[in-house]
Amino acid sequence: xxxxxxxxxxxxxxxxxxxxxxxxxxxxxxxxxxxxxxxxxxxxxxxxxxxxxxxxxxxxxxxxxxxxxxxxxxxxxxxxxxxxxxxxxxxxxxxxxxxxxxxxxxxxxxxxxxxxxxxxxxxxxxxxxxxxxxxxxxxxxxxxxxxxxxxxxxxxxxxxxxxxxxxxxxxxxxxxxxxxxxxxxxxxxxxxxxxxxxxxxxxxxxxxxxxxxxxxxxxxxxxxxxxxxxxxxxxxxxxxxxxxxxxxxxxxxxxxxxxxxxxxxxxxxxxxxxxxxxxxxxxxxxxxxxxxxxxxxxxxxxxxxxxxxxxxxxxxxxxxxxxxxxxxxxxxxxxxxxxxxxxxxxxxxxxxxxxxxxxxxxxxxxxxxxxxxxxxxxxxxxxxxxxxxxxxxxxxxxxxxxx
Numbered sequence: 001x002x003x004x005x006x007x008x009x010x011x012x013x014x015x016x017x018x019x020x021x022x023x024x025x026x027x028x029x030x031x032x033x034x035x036x037x038x039x040x041x042x043x044x045x046x047x048x049x050x051x052x053x054x055x056x057x058x059x060x061x062x063x064x065x066x067x068x069x070x071x072x073x074x075x076x077x078x079x080x081x082x083x084x085x086x087x088x089x090x091x092x093x094x095x096x097x098x099x100x101x102x103x104x105x106x107x108x109x110x111x112x113x114x115x116x117x118x119x120x121x122x123x124x125x126x127x128x129x130x131x132x133x134x135x136x137x138x139x140x141x142x143x144x145x146x147x148x149x150x151x152x153x154x155x156x157x158x159x160x161x162x163x164x165x166x167x168x169x170x171x172x173x174x175x176x177x178x179x180x181x182x183x184x185x186x187x188x189x190x191x192x193x194x195x196x197x198x199x200x201x202x203x204x205x206x207x208x209x210x211x212x213x214x215x216x217x218x219x220x221x222x223x224x225x226x227x228x229x230x231x232x233x234x235x236x237x238x239x240x241x242x243x244x245x246x247x248x249x250x251x252x253x254x255x256x257x258x259x260x261x262x263x264x265x266x267x268x269x270x271x272x273x274x275x276x277x278x279x280x281x282x283x284x285x286x287x288x289x290x291x292x293x294x295x296x297x298x299x300x301x302x303x304x305x306x307x308x309x310x311x312x313x314x315x316x317x318x319x320x321x322x323x324x325x326x327x328x329x330x331x332x333x334x335x336x337x338x339x340x341x342x343x344x345x346x347x348x349x350x351x352x353x354x355x356x357x358x359x360x361x362x363x364x365x366x367x368x369x370x371x372x373x374x375x376x377x378x379x380x381x382x383x384x385x386x387x388x389x390x391x392x393x394x395x396x397x398x399x400x401x402x403x
Contacts, residue, residue: 014132016044016139018146018217018261023058023066023096024049025084027074031101031124035070038128044217045135052080059087066096067138072124073102073109081116097138101126143261149181150286151256151266152387154323155274157305158298162325163271163291164194165357166350169368169377171267172232173384176368179231181264188272192238195226199364202226206237210250213258221262230369233263252281265388283313287387289321290345292338294331299341306342317344323383326352348386350379 022039024047026032032049039045048066050057052075057063071081081098100113101124113121120134154167164186171184185206186194195202204224212220225233259266274282282288290305292298302322309315322342324335327349339347353367353376360367368377384390 014042014128014136016042016135017215018139018143019044019046019219020067020135020139020142021064022047022068022070025052025055025069025071025080026050027052027072027077031072031074034125035101038126038131041128042135044139052077055080055083055087058084059089061090063090065089065091065094067142068134069094069096069098071098071100071118073100073113073121077102078112078116081118085117097134099134146261148257149260149262149264149266150388151260151268151284153268153270153274153282153285153288155270155288155290155305156272157290157292157301158295161291161293161298162357164188164197164269165361166289166291166323166325166380167267167269167271168194168197169366169380170384170387171265172230172366172368173380173390174265174267174388175228175230175232177390178264178388180227180233182231183225183233183235183259183263183266185266185268186234186236186238187268187270187275187278189237189275190272192236194269195234195236195238197361197364198228198234198366200226200228200234202234202236204235206235209235209259210255213255216258218262221259250277252278253284256281256284279313282309283315285315285319287321288315288319289323291323291325293326294324294328294333294338296333299333299338303341306345320345321386322347324349326350326354328352346386348383350383351375 022045024032024035026035026049036047036049039047048058048064052072069084071077071084077100081100097119098117100109100118100121102109102113102121104110104121104123110121122130152170154163154170156163168184171182175182184194186192188194203226209216209221209224212224225235227233256266268285270278288309290302292302306317306320309320310317322338322345324338324347327335328351335347335349353374356367356371356374356376360370363370367374368380371377381390
C-alpha cells in the first residue's frame, strides 16, 4: 500500500513556536513520501531527507544541526544509526532526539531502538496529529534552551548629543563582523531619523513585530525587519508619520527576550530618552551607554540618570558606560573632569568631526561605511570592540602597505 494515499492533509496548524530542522533517514520511497506529506502541513517544520546509503551528505559544511532525527526501521537500520553516530559533522555536537519509525508489533525492534539511544519508537504510519506532542515539546525545549543575545541601550543625556549617529555606527561596526546577527532598533516614536541616515525605507515597524510575537520565528522575523547590504538588520517605532500609534501596554521584557533568541547583538537607540513603558526592560540590557558632551548640562544629567539606573532599575556601574561624543581636548571641561563626576563608570570618546558626520548623515551613507579609514571610523571600531571582542581579519603585507 502506498502510504502517500493513506492520509490526506486535513491537519490543523500546530502551536510550534520556532522552526524545527528534522533529518529524515529513509530506506523506502513510501516512507519518505509519507513523512514529507506530514511535515508539509506545518510551515515551521523543515525536513532534510537523506537515503540511508548517502549519510555522508550530512557532513557537508552547509549542513545544519537537526532538532530531531527520524530513522526508518527497514533493512540494516541499526547499522544506519551506528553510522550516524560515528560521522563527523560541521557543528560541535548533535543534541537531537532520535525517533525510530517501524512496526510497533515487533518487540525486538523496539528494544533494539531504545538500546541504540532512541527517544521513542513510533509506527511508520504515524500522522502529524500523532507526532504533535513530540513536535510541540521539542520546539518549546529548543526555545527554553536557546542562548540569549546581548543588548546595548544608548541613552541621550541632552538633546542634540548625537546618540542616533553613535548607536547607528556602532551597530554597523558590529554587523561588519557578525552579518545578519545584529539588530538595530530606533525607539524614537516621533521622528526616527536613523532610517534617513542610512537611506532606507522600512516597510514594517516594531509594532508589527510585536503584533506577531506569539507566532514569531526566524522566517517571519526576517520578513519584517529591513535588511541592509552591510549585514545590519533594522526596525523602528516610527514609520512614515510623525506620531505613531504604539501599544504602550506591550510586554517589553517579552519583546526583547524573543528578539534576543534570534540575534547575537541588539543595539537600541533611545535618543529621545526612555519611554516609561520601555523602562522596565532597562535592567536586562548587557550595557547601558550614556551619550554625553563636554558641557555642564549633559554631564549633570548623566550623573542623575546613572543614579536612577542604579537605584531604581538595578543597573550596576559595571553595566553602565559613558561615551563622550564630539570630544575635543581643548574644551574647558576635560575627560578627567567627566570621569571624576562618575568615577566608577567606564568612559570612552568619539572625536569631533562635524563635517564628515554631517555629510554622511545628509547623504544617507554612515561614516563607518563611507570613510572607513577616518579617525572617526576607527574610534567607532575601538568603542565597538569594548562592547564585543572583535577578531580582526588578517591582512597580507601588501594590504597593510596599502592601508
